Amino acid sequence: MLDSSMYKDDIGYDVSELMEKPYDPDFADKNYDPKKPMQNRLTDLGPPHFAQFFPEVIKKNYGEWKTHEFVQPGVIKYTSESGDVCYVVRCGLPRILTTNLMREICDIADKYSGGVARWTTRNNLEFHVTDEGTLKDLIDFLKSFKHPGGSYKLPIGGTGACISNIVHTQGWIHCHTPATDASGLVKSTADEIFEYFGSHKLPAKLRISMACCLNMCGAVHCSDIAMLGVHRKPPFVEDDRIGSVCEIPLAVAACPLGAVKPATVEIDGKKVKTVRVNQNRCMFCGNCYTMCPAMPLADAQGDGVAILVGGKISNRITTPKFSKLIIPYIPNEPPRWPSVTKVVKRIVETYAKDAHKYERLGDWAARIGWERFYEKCDIPFSEKSIDDYRLAYDTYHTTTQFKWSSHTDNL
Amino acid sequence: MLDSSMYKDDIGYDVSELMEKPYDPDFADKNYDPKKPMQNRLTDLGPPHFAQFFPEVIKKNYGEWKTHEFVQPGVIKYTSESGDVCYVVRCGLPRILTTNLMREICDIADKYSGGVARWTTRNNLEFHVTDEGTLKDLIDFLKSFKHPGGSYKLPIGGTGACISNIVHTQGWIHCHTPATDASGLVKSTADEIFEYFGSHKLPAKLRISMACCLNMCGAVHCSDIAMLGVHRKPPFVEDDRIGSVCEIPLAVAACPLGAVKPATVEIDGKKVKTVRVNQNRCMFCGNCYTMCPAMPLADAQGDGVAILVGGKISNRITTPKFSKLIIPYIPNEPPRWPSVTKVVKRIVETYAKDAHKYERLGDWAARIGWERFYEKCDIPFSEKSIDDYRLAYDTYHTTTQFKWSSHTDNL
Amino acid sequence: MADLKKHDTPMVDELKKGPWTSFADDLQTRGDSGSQACLDLLGQLELSYNDKETHWKHGGIVGVFGYGGGVIGRYSDVPDKFPSIAHFHTIRVNQPASKFYSTKFLRKLCDMWDHRGSGVFNFHGSTGDMVMIGTSTDQLEPLFFDLTHQFDMDLGGSGSNLRTPSCCVGKARCEFSCLDTQAICYDLTMTYQDELHRPAFPYKYKFKISGCPNDCVAAIARSCCPIIGTWRDEIRIDQKAVQAYVHGELKPNAGAFSDRDWGPFDIQKEVIDLCPTKCMYWDGKELKIDNRECTRCMHCINVMPAALRPGLDVGATILAGAKAPILEGAQLATLIIPFIKMEYPYTELKEYTELVWDWWMEEGRNRERVGELIQRKGLPTFLRVTKRKPIPQMVKEPRSNPYVFWGEDEVPGGWKRDLAEFRKKHAA
Amino acid sequence: MADLKKHDTPMVDELKKGPWTSFADDLQTRGDSGSQACLDLLGQLELSYNDKETHWKHGGIVGVFGYGGGVIGRYSDVPDKFPSIAHFHTIRVNQPASKFYSTKFLRKLCDMWDHRGSGVFNFHGSTGDMVMIGTSTDQLEPLFFDLTHQFDMDLGGSGSNLRTPSCCVGKARCEFSCLDTQAICYDLTMTYQDELHRPAFPYKYKFKISGCPNDCVAAIARSCCPIIGTWRDEIRIDQKAVQAYVHGELKPNAGAFSDRDWGPFDIQKEVIDLCPTKCMYWDGKELKIDNRECTRCMHCINVMPAALRPGLDVGATILAGAKAPILEGAQLATLIIPFIKMEYPYTELKEYTELVWDWWMEEGRNRERVGELIQRKGLPTFLRVTKRKPIPQMVKEPRSNPYVFWGEDEVPGGWKRDLAEFRKKHAA
Ligand code: SRM
Ligand code: SRM
Ligand code: SRM
Ligand code: SRM
Ligand code: SF4
Ligand code: SF4
Ligand code: SF4
Ligand code: SF4
Numbered sequence A, B: 001m002l003d004s005s006m007y008k009d010d011i012g013y014d015v016s017e018l019m020e021k022p023y024d025p026d027f028a029d030k031n032y033d034p035k036k037p038m039q040n041r042l043t044d045l046g047p048p049h050f051a052q053f054f055p056e057v058i059k060k061n062y063g064e065w066k067t068h069e070f071v072q073p074g075v076i077k078y079t080s081e082s083g084d085v086c087y088v089v090r091c092g093l094p095r096i097l098t099t100n101l102m103r104e105i106c107d108i109a110d111k112y113s114g115g116v117a118r119w120t121t122r123n124n125l126e127f128h129v130t131d132e133g134t135l136k137d138l139i140d141f142l143k144s145f146k147h148p149g150g151s152y153k154l155p156i157g158g159t160g161a162c163i164s165n166i167v168h169t170q171g172w173i174h175c176h177t178p179a180t181d182a183s184g185l186v187k188s189t190a191d192e193i194f195e196y197f198g199s200h201k202l203p204a205k206l207r208i209s210m211a212c213c214l215n216m217c218g219a220v221h222c223s224d225i226a227m228l229g230v231h232r233k234p235p236f237v238e239d240d241r242i243g244s245v246c247e248i249p250l251a252v253a254a255c256p257l258g259a260v261k262p263a264t265v266e267i268d269g270k271k272v273k274t275v276r277v278n279q280n281r282c283m284f285c286g287n288c289y290t291m292c293p294a295m296p297l298a299d300a301q302g303d304g305v306a307i308l309v310g311g312k313i314s315n316r317i318t319t320p321k322f323s324k325l326i327i328p329y330i331p332n333e334p335p336r337w338p339s340v341t342k343v344v345k346r347i348v349e350t351y352a353k354d355a356h357k358y359e360r361l362g363d364w365a366a367r368i369g370w371e372r373f374y375e376k377c378d379i380p381f382s383e384k385s386i387d388d389y390r391l392a393y394d395t396y397h398t399t400t401q402f403k404w405s406s407h408t409d410n411l
Numbered sequence C, D: 001m002a003d004l005k006k007h008d009t010p011m012v013d014e015l016k017k018g019p020w021t022s023f024a025d026d027l028q029t030r031g032d033s034g035s036q037a038c039l040d041l042l043g044q045l046e047l048s049y050n051d052k053e054t055h056w057k058h059g060g061i062v063g064v065f066g067y068g069g070g071v072i073g074r075y076s077d078v079p080d081k082f083p084s085i086a087h088f089h090t091i092r093v094n095q096p097a098s099k100f101y102s103t104k105f106l107r108k109l110c111d112m113w114d115h116r117g118s119g120v121f122n123f124h125g126s127t128g129d130m131v132m133i134g135t136s137t138d139q140l141e142p143l144f145f146d147l148t149h150q151f152d153m154d155l156g157g158s159g160s161n162l163r164t165p166s167c168c169v170g171k172a173r174c175e176f177s178c179l180d181t182q183a184i185c186y187d188l189t190m191t192y193q194d195e196l197h198r199p200a201f202p203y204k205y206k207f208k209i210s211g212c213p214n215d216c217v218a219a220i221a222r223s224c225c226p227i228i229g230t231w232r233d234e235i236r237i238d239q240k241a242v243q244a245y246v247h248g249e250l251k252p253n254a255g256a257f258s259d260r261d262w263g264p265f266d267i268q269k270e271v272i273d274l275c276p277t278k279c280m281y282w283d284g285k286e287l288k289i290d291n292r293e294c295t296r297c298m299h300c301i302n303v304m305p306a307a308l309r310p311g312l313d314v315g316a317t318i319l320a321g322a323k324a325p326i327l328e329g330a331q332l333a334t335l336i337i338p339f340i341k342m343e344y345p346y347t348e349l350k351e352y353t354e355l356v357w358d359w360w361m362e363e364g365r366n367r368e369r370v371g372e373l374i375q376r377k378g379l380p381t382f383l384r385v386t387k388r389k390p391i392p393q394m395v396k397e398p399r400s401n402p403y404v405f406w407g408e409d410e411v412p413g414g415w416k417r418d419l420a421e422f423r424k425k426h427a428a
């Protein structure tokens, strides 16, 4: 059913020959001449064609799949019109991984899944097998495949009514703008809700995401539960440096609230162009710092984590939704962020107990009412959860319909 | 149950003595001296106390009413805890009425309802009677009480699942900013949907409102169906007059889109301060004219009527809702506005046929989907119905959930 | 009488036809019986029907001594053709709460209005006033004198002041009412006479009072301060009457659907399933309500008024800031106080109101409604100035953007930072 | 190996505990087996855990010749303490669509990355790239040379250009897919190599492709141009299989709820009643769907995948403008093209795309996303420039404000008016 013949001339259509050759560490040094960068240069190749990496059963049954079934949490059985069957074993994986673990993954794939591994859109790893015997062996193997510290290297799960892999961003391990760490916070949270990764006991899928700053590299803005790194101090300005490392007009234009204004100061008797920040107008978005390295915001006391809930992506039953900010700030508590993980777990458990089957977290909250959500999850309501940005009015309650709750009990 | 004793000293607490005295046309001329305006002056009296006008049965049963029942369209029977009964006969009335009709109303009230008449919040008239015989006589009388042209002076209806009185504004009969007439358009529409005023055959209450300009003096912005006078030409500027009749800074500030800018022109060799309108930015709201008489917008070719639907006020089942603009413009066609009344009737009839019991028009449209609403009501969809004002984004469709309709049939 | 000048009004005459009560016929009759103003009004309307444009000038400023509102100036822009309506000002007269009138009062009013004006009413204006349209400037003071001395009446609001409060019929007749709507309306009107008559606000301010969430005076859409009745305890249930509905002895919704065959009443479908919170249960014998989950939408009570009634611990929900579109777009009012006991002299409400006014007079721009100011400054600011604790009931849902403002005092260490210290840890 | 410098990392070590796969343990193991970069990375992370601040400098601009993206510069701000990660740049490598890999490829990639970088991956980045974190500036050109010559691979996007497109697993494995998601992803990536590698846009632009409305690649939240599979005809029903679900022979939702006792499957409650459009009917024997009312939400199909399948007349719904919050607040994508056939070479989609780009490059401000430009200029303008007919499917509901813009050509007589004529009719 898949016709890729029109791409035959693409250089990446078939890379099998290349892959047979081992990596040559000297190749570039021998063939690349920095003085003549265009010599022998290949550009705009694009990625290799996907189909060549498909397992055989997928090549054969592409577009012919008929149905699927979860054999157990983490294991999906696909059946084709042709009668062919393909089992998928899904495993958790941290996005940050080394060549060590990658090579081990290759070993497993070679042994059990025909030399193919796949990553999902949430950074889980998938092995495809076609017979039940291999399936069982693979599962058995993975159950005992552990890091020295005792954690499962490749925990099985992430299917059905579960919490799948927590998608996240770079954090202190690699980015320059984070207000919190990503990998550490996510590992801590995943440990806390681990039982929900490898089981099918939630009312629906529950997606947790994490982003380390307001840039939100991911779908944090539409997740059932999101952890978001937030700054709370305005940028300071390095007058002596800004002129040489930033374009001042760009720094000024960067601020969505116009809080950054050009200014001139005297340094050692010399007039120097710089900017000033109207701190009362700043909402700590960090966009000025993105544009200008001389305006850092990061601050141990200011930074921390906000919690958002109730977003979703799928169009199933209800339409996609934004996550809503329910806790504006929790301090950073490395390495285990206990306050964050505790509240996340509480939300998950309250939802698990209270929601209807098929009901996503945000739909549950909307059905019971947000006053009831706060009450049930025992989360204090903060003024900061009341919108006061551009489309704020649309979130105000313009009805007499509301529920009595702990918030009104002592009026 | 009603204790008004604290208002005993208010001058309006009991006006009965005053009402016994006939109106003295010479009183003011005799007692008011324009040169001494403060002499004998009474100010800040406020309105008379309401309770003194209540019919006896209401005075007695205030706060004790137990239940009600519609004896027939336009007639409500209220029963009190005390066992007392009060029948209300509700009649349509144009808001614009003369002392002639008013005196006739008084005659009727004197004869049938103990000398009391009441107006509802939608400008209907109500007579209160306590026995069935009088009730019957009153109804019989009203059925034959007609204007020379044949219209019912006081048509009975406006209760239950009906179209009650069309609330409206001043129009060409009295206001300075209208883009259409009020009374004529409303009379024409009321004639067209007359059968729904005196019957209980709709799925729910259906409220029609009318406002003659974007000031929307009424609840047009939250009505099941609204007719709204709209301008479509930018104001022109009377350079020779503006300086003397307007405060130029106020005219400039009036424009929500900043389309009005101060300007200077030469008239007869003299430099004159005036304003200029950036016509491409104007959205014809008329606010500049409200502030400045030298910037008229009214124009026979430009003005007309927009139709909005789907608003509501009550908190019943669903929360209050804004009306949505579904037809941006229909030309003014006095005296009968056939294009407007035709489409209003079509919407009413489609709704009547299709909606569920208890379902308001806007809830129906939301349930079937707006694409289906347009299709069923046979109304062409206009680009102008897509919001592009401040909170526009919140009305965009951010899902793959939509229905196939006539709009997609020929994609 | 003999010199009545009739105009040829073929288009307006069309409006005498049809079943709905004809304002044109009424005006005509009044004109024929002696009012030149009515005839001229019809004539000018005919001209507007020809021109498709209004023939009223932009209103001039007229009024009565010491008041800043209550009268709207109005002049014809074709006074030569229609001299008797050359001046045609509007008088807004403050109606009695919920609009019951004795015929004695009405007749006397007619006498005065025929004497001092056109004899044409607008009964009532959208805000709620008894509106009299059509008099001349020289009649204004005598008319006001008449009103106050011969009627104990007063003008209503116009301009940048408190507007005439209005209310639903409430306990006078309606079994649903959780408030003495008229009493509240009267008391607010009397308490704030000064604010009503002497413009001191940035723009208009409106109170409207509905006895229950059906909101028959459309407060939530049209007033800066909707006061809407509600209850805190349990919906009262008469189980026998419920049975009577179920067995067809009582008509659902008091007979509001009588002219169509909707089939026999089905309590499950028509009540239980339509309850927005699904907090009702029916086992064929007994109706149960989980009142803590009820949002008091009134649906079940509306459908079975003889069986269900609001609770007894009643009060009001206070919202803020409804308005028509000009300038920023229309607003429905936002929930501010979920529940407030409404007992004379309504001190809590008045304290709240005065906080709102103080802030608005301080911060509001010229012609900026309270609702717009709340939008511009943000609901959190409004809550701070009115000393209300933020609670989730105020929002449909929590914010989805992460753009939170923090105050310097909320963040440990404040906003002073030591650049040198920072750079010691972090090379640039 | 002998000179590996280990850091004391008590806090990071805590993250080796617990059941979830530990990145710290993996880094440690790799470090212990010879990578100083991994050890330094752990050391710097420990320092961040102490300081609660990042220790990466603001990224400098680095790259490979002729490309404007694909590499993100990164430098430690404590290079003296952690010299092996002083430079620690990111390479974004364009992944094969839907992310299947042969172990041959992966092993070879490991060889290269151990040789030319830190040996640390981010597999995959949020956009979809194979991300390799940690190399120095001098390695960039050789690395690119290796990638192209030894792998036939190329860099992904970064900067103001097209970003690496990505897609769900689609027809490769999923029976719901209405699109050849990978084929579309591949074709767009290949067609727009220039746009991907050479920044010419005001800001980033993202394509994501999901085979059905479940949207497993989160296109609707994260891409400027979500391409989401749908169908125009009827949901295919296997009535026998429906019976099998009803009788408990097949597990609802393919067994996705297996670890909890939700009671026996109830088709009425779990499917019919949850259908958002209530367009399904079940009489105990046959399942019927009124397909014209169906919004293809996927719920019924998800619950009974062995009985229900999307139709056969398949294509895509195209939306526009999703993005993260910076600057104007997050956006979900707006529906623009309800249905488009998706057949090679996807001409209609490409024509549309190029209209979007042309307009955006003309009108967009620096760092203004397409979604923000649509908000700023209004959806009607966007429809005009992309030549799409406005249809009600594009909006949740029609506008509620009356602030309509009319063009001069739309209004008879235009905007020239004759003041003198006007005043002849209307005295001032
Ligand atoms: C493998 C993957 C696609 C890929 O290209 O990688 C995938 C695969 C499947 N998805 Fe998905 N989805 C995948 C990410 C997503 C995402 C995106 C995300 O999470 O970032 C979504 C949107 C989530 C959201 O709404 O927030 C998603 C929403 C769904 C849904 C709708 C669930 C709902 O209740 O709203 C279904 C239907 C269902 O679960 O019955 C679905 C169904 C499926 C099915 C059953 C489709 C099929 O027949 O193959 C697959 C197995 C589901 C399972 O594991 O429970 N898939 N699915 C992704 C696995 C991610 C992971 O490792 O956890
Ligand atoms: C007389 C009046 C109050 C007054 O102070 O004047 C009134 C009186 C009653 N209303 Fe009302 N409503 C009155 C204006 C309103 C308005 C305001 C408006 O239309 O401008 C509304 C809000 C309309 C909206 O939502 O757009 C209103 C929404 C209701 C509702 C909710 C209806 C719904 O389905 O949403 C009920 C409940 C019902 O009808 O079952 C109700 C119920 C009632 C009851 C049954 C209350 C009672 O027990 O007395 C009264 C008779 C209803 C009837 O005639 O069907 N009343 N009612 C008003 C009559 C207006 C008229 O002449 O037509
Ligand atoms: C008479 C009345 C209409 C009617 O036919 O009933 C009326 C008539 C006028 N209104 Fe109004 N408004 C009337 C109730 C309303 C209402 C309804 C209400 O109060 O419940 C509203 C909408 C609710 C609100 O306040 O938002 C209303 C919203 C406006 C606005 C827009 C205000 C805004 O903030 O958006 C204006 C414009 C202005 O104030 O400049 C306005 C302005 C006017 C002016 C003064 C015209 C002007 O541009 O200055 C009109 C005078 C006409 C005349 O010839 O007398 N009128 N006006 C109503 C007052 C009668 C009364 O006192 O009972
Ligand atoms: C690597 C990655 C995060 C990750 O851990 O996976 C990433 C990392 C960065 N993103 Fe991102 N973004 C990444 C996917 C995203 C996504 C998700 C997506 O593409 O699906 C988003 C949200 C969707 C969207 O485009 O709106 C995203 C929204 C942003 C934004 C905000 C853009 C906006 O319009 O709101 C910025 C700010 C900027 O561009 O200046 C940003 C900026 C950045 C920068 C370049 C930091 C900066 O301020 O310049 C980060 C570089 C970190 C580093 O050290 O490499 N990143 N970024 C993702 C790219 C990997 C890949 O190519 O696969
Ligand atoms: S979310 Fe912010 S801090 Fe995290 S990777 Fe993206 S840009 Fe960097
Ligand atoms: S952090 Fe954001 S709001 Fe604050 S100054 Fe910088 S750009 Fe402006
Ligand atoms: S809606 Fe406009 S034209 Fe009509 S009465 Fe009000 S202000 Fe005048
Ligand atoms: S009509 Fe409105 S938009 Fe146009 S110039 Fe006047 S105030 Fe501005």
Ligand code: SF4
Pocket: C168, C169, C170, C171, C174, C175, C176, C177, C178, C210, C211, C212, C213, C214, C215, C216, C217
């Ligand atoms: S608002 Fe409530 S209390 Fe007032 S009249 Fe209407 S139904 Fe009765």
Ligand code: SF4
Pocket: B317, C274, C275, C276, C277, C278, C279, C280, C289, C293, C294, C295, C296, C297, C298, C299, C300, C301
């Ligand atoms: S008042 Fe409304 S929410 Fe409360 S029980 Fe009745 S129907 Fe349900």
Ligand code: SF4
Pocket: D168, D169, D170, D171, D174, D175, D176, D177, D178, D210, D211, D212, D213, D214, D215, D216, D217
């Ligand atoms: S988006 Fe649809 S087609 Fe693609 S993997 Fe998910 S369920 Fe399958």
Ligand code: SF4
Pocket: A317, D274, D275, D276, D277, D278, D279, D280, D289, D293, D294, D295, D296, D297, D298, D299, D300, D301
């Ligand atoms: S796909 Fe969704 S809308 Fe369509 S029939 Fe199934 S459940 Fe209903």
